[in-house]
Amino acid sequence: MKLYYTPGACSLAPRIIACEAGLEMEYDKVDLRTQTTASGRNFIKINPKGHVPALALHTGDILTEVPVILEYLADQVPAARLLPRLGSLERYRVREWVDFTGYELHKGFEPLWVAPMPPKARQLAVNHLQRRFAYLDGCLQKRAYLAGEHFTVADAYCFTVLSWARFHRLDLSPHAALAEYMLRVSARPMVRRALQAEGLVPQV
Numbered sequence: 001m002k003l004y005y006t007p008g009a010c011s012l013a014p015r016i017i018a019c020e021a022g023l024e025m026e027y028d029k030v031d032l033r034t035q036t037t038a039s040g041r042n043f044i045k046i047n048p049k050g051h052v053p054a055l056a057l058h059t060g061d062i063l064t065e066v067p068v069i070l071e072y073l074a075d076q077v078p079a080a081r082l083l084p085r086l087g088s089l090e091r092y093r094v095r096e097w098v099d100f101t102g103y104e105l106h107k108g109f110e111p112l113w114v115a116p117m118p119p120k121a122r123q124l125a126v127n128h129l130q131r132r133f134a135y136l137d138g139c140l141q142k143r144a145y146l147a148g149e150h151f152t153v154a155d156a157y158c159f160t161v162l163s164w165a166r167f168h169r170l171d172l173s174p175h176a177a178l179a180e181y182m183l184r185v186s187a188r189p190m191v192r193r194a195l196q197a198e199g200l201v202p203q204v
């Protein structure tokens with residue numbers, strides 16, 4: 001398999017899961033500005049939507065969309081317990097967190113990437129995110145990871161998206177449980193490996 005990624009983008013989540021699951025993976029870096037890959041390919045021909053991640057399978061098929069790629073990778077190695085058994089309530093709980101991350105957090109950050117942004121519009125986007133951070137903080141006061149005591153695909157995605165807070169100078173420290181969660185996830189050996197592979201510095 002080959003993962004098309006951009007350092008620090010949402011494609012970091014599938015890289016974390018590939019590392020956690022011990023999956024063999026090739027990586028090809030995408031320059032989103034020029035839509036070319038480090039191997040010299042036109043990325044639009046690989047994913048006409050023009051965004052990372054994209055996962056090339058052994059069959060030649062290409063999978064896109066973070067939640068689907070995470071689910072596919074986790075299902076390759078059920079023993080890694082990165083996603084509960086198909087049909088179980090626990091699996092829907094993890095999916096609930098993946099969707100929350102995608103719709104509320106990932107998309108919540110999107111306006112902040114648009115530059116330049118009028119200060120009032122930025123403040124609205126920040127307020128929206130702060131409400132989500134407060135909700136997450138409340139949940140994480142009761143458990144180590146989003147869906148319980150086990151790290152799952154939802155944590156890989158949530159951690160990746162929340163790591164953008166620092167770039168946008170959003171302070172997570174008033175949310176103590178959330179800040180601790182970020183440290184807990186970034187201390188995982190496979191998360192550190194994924195961060196280092198993308199030239200990113202683990203927070204601990």
Ligand SMILES: N[C@@H](CCC(=O)N[C@@H](CS)C(=O)NCC(=O)O)C(=O)O
Nearest residue numbers: 009010032050051052053065066067
């Ligand atoms: N719905 C997509 C969103 C992916 C996405 O937003 N990717 C960003 C990086 S985090 C990107 O490639 N943006 C560049 C672009 O859309 O042109 C998914 O879940 O995979």
